Amino acid sequence: xxxxxxxxxxxxxxxxxxxxxxxxxxxxxxxxxxxxxxxxxxxxxxxxxxxxxxxxxxxxxxxxxxxxxxxxxxxxxxxxxxxxxxxxxxxxxxxxxxxxxxxxxxxxxxxxxxxxxxxxxxxxxxxxxxxxxxxxxxxxxxxxxxxxxxxxxxxxxxxxxxxxxxxxxxxxxxxxxxxxxxxxxxxxxxxxxxxxxxxxxxxxxxxxxxxx
Numbered sequence: 386x387x388x389x390x391x392x393x394x395x396x397x398x399x400x401x402x403x404x405x406x407x408x409x410x411x412x413x414x415x416x417x418x419x420x421x422x423x424x425x426x427x428x429x430x431x432x433x434x435x436x437x438x439x440x441x442x443x444x445x446x447x448x449x450x451x452x453x454x455x456x457x458x459x460x461x462x463x464x465x466x467x468x469x470x471x472x473x474x475x476x477x478x479x480x481x482x483x484x485x486x487x488x489x490x491x492x493x494x495x496x497x498x499x500x501x502x503x504x505x506x507x508x509x510x511x512x513x514x515x516x517x518x519x520x521x522x523x524x525x526x527x528x529x530x531x532x533x534x535x536x537x538x539x540x541x542x543x544x545x546x547x548x549x550x551x552x553x554x555x556x557x558x559x560x561x562x563x564x565x566x567x568x569x570x571x572x573x574x575x576x577x578x579x580x581x582x583x584x585x586x587x588x589x590x591x592x593x594x595x596x597x
Contacts, residue, residue, distance in 0.1 A: 393589040394467045395421045395481055396437040397571065399496070399579050405562060405572070413574055415562050418494075420483040420571040420587055424458055425475050432468050433475050436461030437584075463584055483564055483571050490561045491590035496579035500551030510544040554578040558590050 397420035407413050427434040440462035442450050453460050456477060469475070486492065506512045507525050515523045527546065531539040556577055563572040577585060 393485065394469065395483065395485060395587050396423050396435065396463060396465060396467075397421065397585045397587050398438065399577060399581055399583050399585055400570070401581050402576065413562070414576070415572050415574050416559075416577045418571045418573065418577070418585060418587065419569055420486075421481055421569055422483075423481040424461065425477055425479045425481070426452070426456060426458065426464065427477060428475060429466075432466040434464065434466050435481065436464050438462035465586075467586075482566065483569050484566050486561050486564055486571060486587075486589070488561055488564055491558050491593040492561060492573060492587050493555055493557045493590050494559055494573065494577040495553060495555040495586040495588075496577060496583055498550050498552055498554045498578045499580050501549040503547065504549040505546045506544060509546065509549045512544075558593060 397418040400417040400419055402414060402416050404412050405415050421437065423435040423437045425433055426436050436453070436458065438461055440460055442460050444462070445453075445460050449464065450460060458478065501508075505525060506527060507514055512525075514525055515521050515528075517524060530543060530545070531537075556575065559573040559575045559577070561571065562574050564570075565572070571587065579585065
């Protein structure tokens with residue numbers, strides 16, 4: 386089983402947020418991410434298939450358990466495909482670890498945002514609302530949403546009440562503050578989407594690479 390440091394993507398789990406002191410003495414909010422190790426399970430034309438997160442066999446479907454046993458690998462909770470530049474650098478059983486990043490790198494972190502259920506327009510779209518004084522009969526209500534005879538319809542994209550959150554979100558250009566290889570921990574400056582223990586995809590910043 387080899388260990389690779391040539392990929393620029395990895396799966397991780399959100400541990401939580403804390404704060405650290407920067408070199409200038411200022412407090413900076415950071416997010417702690419358990420990044421990897423991810424084991425390579427297979428390769429196809431463009432992607433590599435990886436598994437992340439140890440778990441019990443009883444929590445995984447039997448066909449997947451059989452796949453792990455066939456590859457002589459431990460059962461993993463998450464199985465995803467990652468697109469890489471050159472899949473020739475990989476073979477089944479290799480591990481992708483957090484050492485693919487270094488302090489000072491910039492990363493893009495993708496995850497599913499926290500679901501907030503059905504919300505009104507003021508919370509969902511930051512409406513100002515109407516006066517809260519006596520005489521106003523609407524306050525937080527939607528009110529009129531379209532014209533009458535012309536155009537006789539509601540324009541597409543109208544901000545309305547509805548389901549909020551639980552969408553895939555990517556936060557770009559987060560600076561790597563610290564890399565802890567011994568504990569597979571990655572500390573980045575700022576917040577990332579999702580709740581604690583949610584699955585994340587971390588990759589080197591696309592915009593920063595293009596700019597460089």
